[in-house]
Amino acid sequence: MKSFRKDFPIYVSNPDLVYLDSTATTLKPKTVIDSLVDYYSNYSANVFRGIYRISEQATEAYESAREKVAEFIKAKRSEEIIFTRNTTESLNLVAYALGRKIVSEGDEVVVSILEHHSNFVPWQSLAFETGADFKVVETDKFGTLPNDWSSIVTKKTKIVALTFVSNVIGIPNPLKKIIKQIRALNPETVVVVDSAQAMLTSKIDVSDLDCDFLAFSGHKMFGPTGVGVLYGKYKLLEESYPFLYGGEMILSVSVAKTLFQDPPFKFEAGTPAIAEVIALGTAIDYINSVTVEQISEYVSDLSGYCYKSLKQEFGECISILGPQSAKSRKGIFAFKFFDFHPHDIAGILNSYNIAVRAGHHCAMPLHNHLGYPATVRASLQIYNTKEDVDKFIFALKQVKKKLS
Amino acid sequence: MDIYKEIILDRYKNPKHFGKLKRFTVSITVDNPLCGDKITVYLVVNNGRIETAKFKGSGCIISLSSADILLDDIIGKQISEVLSYNKDNVLSLLGIELGVNRLKCALLPLEAVHKAINKLEI
Ligand SMILES: Cc1ncc(COP(=O)(O)O)c(C=O)c1O
Numbered sequence: 001m002k003s004f005r006k007d008f009p010i011y012v013s014n015p016d017l018v019y020l021d022s023t024a025t026t027l028k029p030k031t032v033i034d035s036l037v038d039y040y041s042n043y044s045a046n047v048f049r050g051i052y053r054i055s056e057q058a059t060e061a062y063e064s065a066r067e068k069v070a071e072f073i074k075a076k077r078s079e080e081i082i083f084t085r086n087t088t089e090s091l092n093l094v095a096y097a098l099g100r101k102i103v104s105e106g107d108e109v110v111v112s113i114l115e116h117h118s119n120f121v122p123w124q125s126l127a128f129e130t131g132a133d134f135k136v137v138e139t140d141k142f143g144t145l146p147n148d149w150s151s152i153v154t155k156k157t158k159i160v161a162l163t164f165v166s167n168v169i170g171i172p173n174p175l176k177k178i179i180k181q182i183r184a185l186n187p188e189t190v191v192v193v194d195s196a197q198a199m200l201t202s203k204i205d206v207s208d209l210d211c212d213f214l215a216f217s218g219h220k221m222f223g224p225t226g227v228g229v230l231y232g233k234y235k236l237l238e239e240s241y242p243f244l245y246g247g248e249m250i251l252s253v254s255v256a257k258t259l260f261q262d263p264p265f266k267f268e269a270g271t272p273a274i275a276e277v278i279a280l281g282t283a284i285d286y287i288n289s290v291t292v293e294q295i296s297e298y299v300s301d302l303s304g305y306c307y308k309s310l311k312q313e314f315g316e317c318i319s320i321l322g323p324q325s326a327k328s329r330k331g332i333f334a335f336k337f338f339d340f341h342p343h344d345i346a347g348i349l350n351s352y353n354i355a356v357r358a359g360h361h362c363a364m365p366l367h368n369h370l371g372y373p374a375t376v377r378a379s380l381q382i383y384n385t386k387e388d389v390d391k392f393i394f395a396l397k398q399v400k401k402k403l404s
Numbered sequence: 405m406d407i408y409k410e411i412i413l414d415r416y417k418n419p420k421h422f423g424k425l426k427r428f429t430v431s432i433t434v435d436n437p438l439c440g441d442k443i444t445v446y447l448v449v450n451n452g453r454i455e456t457a458k459f460k461g462s463g464c465i466i467s468l469s470s471a472d473i474l475l476d477d478i479i480g481k482q483i484s485e486v487l488s489y490n491k492d493n494v495l496s497l498l499g500i501e502l503g504v505n506r507l508k509c510a511l512l513p514l515e516a517v518h519k520a521i522n523k524l525e526i
Contacts, residue, residue, distance in 0.1 A: 343439060343464035343509060344408070351406045359438065373440040402408060403465075 022381035035282035065281030090215035090230035105131035143169035164198035170332025223283035227276035237263035303329035471513035
């Protein structure tokens with residue numbers, strides 16, 4: 001297995017780092033970092049406003065990133081791509097700009113128990129504010145969604161918001177099948193997909209998936225922080241209220257009336273994260289050069305090795321959330337280890353230079369549902385190696401020694 | 405730096421002040437829902453002096469050993485002095501350095517003690 005470690009400069013200054021927290025944010029390849037520096041060093045002008053060379057260069061680079069994103073997720077047109085700060089903002093945008101318009105008292109807003117707080121709380125709040133019913137679809141004890149949605153979606157269901165890959169379970173949900181059922185049960189229902197964790201595991205095709213909205217973050221796909229994406233079907237974007245009001249999003253302003261731009265600009269008020277958007281385009285170039293298939297295969301293989309090693313070494317003393325098989329793992333391992341407090345496990349791993357997360361990973365409802373107050377989460381990406389996994393297992397043995 | 409030094413682990417495994425007091429002047433529970441840590445402290449206060457203290461609860465090693473070490477230190481002290489404690493006092497008692505993310509674990513017991521004393525004074 002050839003790792004892609006050499007593409008990631010963080011290992012130059014941290015050669016011994018065992019970074020197992022890519023679910024929180026991925027490391028950045030050199031090309032992405034260079035792209036940020038290139039913008040700031042060579043053409044750091046604002047977009048759209050300047051009739052001069054470097055502003056035009058910045059605008060072109062910014063818009064070309066939009067086209068790259070559109071192509072990457074197979075959107076029909078680049079006007080369906082809105083740049084936001086992150087997944088959280090993308091999801092809030094839909095709740096705010098469309099949710100407030102279409103949801104009223106007695107309607108239903110549906111999410112699953114798997115959701116990250118950012119795809120849970122905006123809908124819960126929308127339901128509370130409008131007097132709609134907030135329905136939460138449960139999973140079995142392995143975190144698997146139900147196959148049959150006929151008792152869930154009704155004529156009153158205005159919105160269903162679902163995660164593609166849970167950041168705790170780490171297995172892609174069969175969204176295509178679920179969305180097909182939702183469409184059959186109620187063609188009016190707006191389907192919102194949180195694909196924050198799916199961009200490197202699955203090849204995404206929004207037309208094939210047939211979702212209405214798709215939200216994700218640049219920083220979880222080798223891109224910089226500060227830029228997220230919202231894809232929305234053009235008709236729905238037209239129908240939505242604007243989100244933030246101010247510069248760039250208007251056509252004309254007078255004392256009596258303001259006219260707004262068409263999508264996507266209607267939703268991009270103020271100076272955007274220009275450097276970050278451009279660098280997200282570079283991240284997509286990087287992903288395309290490796291290919292999503294190869295990334296996914298590499299991570300699956302390494303996950304299989306990690307799962308087997310953990311089970312071999314610790315057996316029943318480690319419980320890993322999600323389906324219990326080496327094959328289906330896609331890089332995410334949220335687990336309980338003996339009865340040790342997750343913070344202590346993470347703290348001791350840190351002394352071995354191993355970076356993992358401890359807590360509820362912004363998924364409190366899911367942790368409650370599965371009966372764990374908190375877990376440790378280790379996640380794998382293409383820069384991780386078998387040695388990383390071996391060091392992780394070795395350090396867990398030290399944790400066991402120290403704490404028992 | 406290894407924050408899981410023997411002394412910390414030892415206080416976690418063999419605490420001196422863990423338990424519940426039947427008679428106390430004041431008691432309070434504080435929690436950190438983000439970590440799931442929860443600590444109750446019981447104080448016996450006489451003439452402004454802390455005579456006895458115990459704690460109960462669940463949490464990570466840092467928060468529980470910090471509770472034990474802090475109570476050990478404040479027993480016999482005036483509440484006015486204890487009220488002036490801040491994070492530096494706790495860290496020097498623990499003898500370790502902590503990053504921002506773990507600091508809140510170590511400071512949870514102090515928060516409990518301060519809240520208990522403030523409750524007393526109202
Ligand atoms: C599934 C999922 N949804 C949403 C988010 C929120 O992403 P961001 O913090 O970039 O808004 C995350 C990030 O942790 C996530 O894993």
